Amino acid sequence: MSRDLASPERRSASTASASGASAASVLPIDPLREPAPVPSPVPGDPSTRRPVVQLWPIVVAFVVFVVVWKVAAIVAGLAFILPAPEVVLGRFVGAWADGTMEPHAWTTLVEVALGFVTGASFGLAAGYLIARSRLVERLVSPYLVAAQAVPILALAPLLALWFGPGLLAKVVICGLIVFFPVAIATMVGIRSVDRGLLELAASLRATQRQVLTTIEIPAALPSILGGLRVGATLAVVGAIVGEWAGADKGLGVLINLARGSLFDYPLMFATLATIALLGIACYLLVVLAERRLVGVR
């Protein structure tokens, strides 16, 4: 066993010019030992990683969207039903510049962030327990499905009544809507963990905690992140629904204000755009986290 302890040092010396951790993976494999397979591209391998997003399809899609919108606005000819894109853009910039949008957007952002974190945390825990315990599955899953089957719109006024007009009700509503997809994705991910790897861990006397951190979480991560992606966009929906059920601040409130009191339809559309951007930002945040976590594989 101790025939050649110097080999790793020798190797690292010979590749000292190569860069860091990826040095070993580009070394040729001794041809006499084994036919060396062509290293297949792996997600996260720096040499094969593509830019986070390819820009041109996004630009094309956006241009098409704006043109269709403009045409529709001309055909409809009713500025209060469908204001033209440039009008909305102007109002969007104006509302941000004069400070109309910011306090509302900030309020909604806080609701989304707290609701997402709360819902995702409970979802992760519940999904794990359901996957690992038959008893918990039988106890919890009927209520889980029932809670999901009842539209959050129907539930929101009740929750607003219980938890008051403040932040708490929005976080609860937002959390509820995030909870389900994250719980289901976690359950599916944990259940699909290769039993062979669990047996390997058992044969190596891994503790429950070690099994969780070294096998279950890494194996279930792609599925969990898929659930978080869905949850991130739903979090925005939850916050707006919560605001509609009763609030004095937030983008949902601003939409109602613009429509019902101010008759400022461009502002309504500008608010919609802000909500959409908030949703996209949340989604991208999860995607970025995903690239970092799964990209390392």
Add this chain to the structure above:
Amino acid sequence: MRGPRAARPGRLVADDIRVAFRPPNRGAAPTVALDGLSLDVSGGEIVALIGPNGCGKSTFLRVAAGLLAPERGRITLDDRAITEPDDRIGLVFQEPRLLPWRSVARNITYPLELAGWSPERRAARLAELLHAVGLEDAAGLRPVQMSGGMRQRAAIARALALAPDVLLLDEPFSSLDALTRERFNLDLLRLQESMGTTIVIVTHSIPEAILVADRVLVLTPRPGRVAAEVRIDAPRPRSLELLDEALASRAAAEIRANLALTEQVA
């Protein structure tokens, strides 16, 4: 201090093992995988278990690795009972079972990590293990980037990480082509030579059993127990030429005859 006559460590004794699996629906008869299996492997010996499909060979390895409690009988390693997984035993599964999100190096050091070794100690041990299985240049690769044979080498290195006294191998090379398989068997023998580990290897292949083993134990069909023992009295180190010798054909004939006998009994 060991006396001069003290045996090498790694003596694995199974005494009258019975394993039965209860079917999920009550009332149905349990499946008896092993019944009355006894064997005695001395320290540093290589024993091959051979038998028809479903004779409980893999089940026996699980019992010996402490993953499965037998209904009756007991397993001891150097006179200490095996009731749970044990650092003195290394297990190699039929499939490599590498963690796909880890590099080869981090797969091999996985047992050390679980056992709480410091990164420095792990790195030192890793260098030895990579050298032992000839994967020095593959340390940074991920399992998907390697051939099946390289993956199984990594799995063997991982099983050896904690320097076990006994290595249990469950048809480790069954997915490799015949030529690679012979080469891997010779590599395994060299490895065993340098470490003195006791080896119990489950196999379907008569040539493989003859090439590596000191003794070949023929198991009966389910429920499995030892039906016959064939000694391979060939000197070590062994080479592939052994398989062309009269001794090998005699041993093969004897193993085949015993396998045929067990088939008739069933």
